[in-house]
Amino acid sequence: xxxxxxxxxxxxxxxxxxxxxxxxxxxxxxxxxxxxxxxxxxxxxx
Numbered sequence: 001x002x003x004x005x006x007x008x009x010x011x012x013x014x015x016x017x018x019x020x021x022x023x024x025x026x027x028x029x030x031x032x033x034x035x036x037x038x039x040x041x042x043x044x045x046x
């Protein structure tokens with residue numbers, strides 16, 4: 001749900017997927033990370 005809200009606001013949705021579950025098709029993220037340590041690099045990439 002947070003991903004959809006971000007995209008509706010016109011910003012990229014990055015999913016923090018700590019448990020490695022499959023991303024729901026109803027909420028397609030622009031990017032996916034496993035830890036918050038990955039966030040700065042991902043923010044530069046998107």
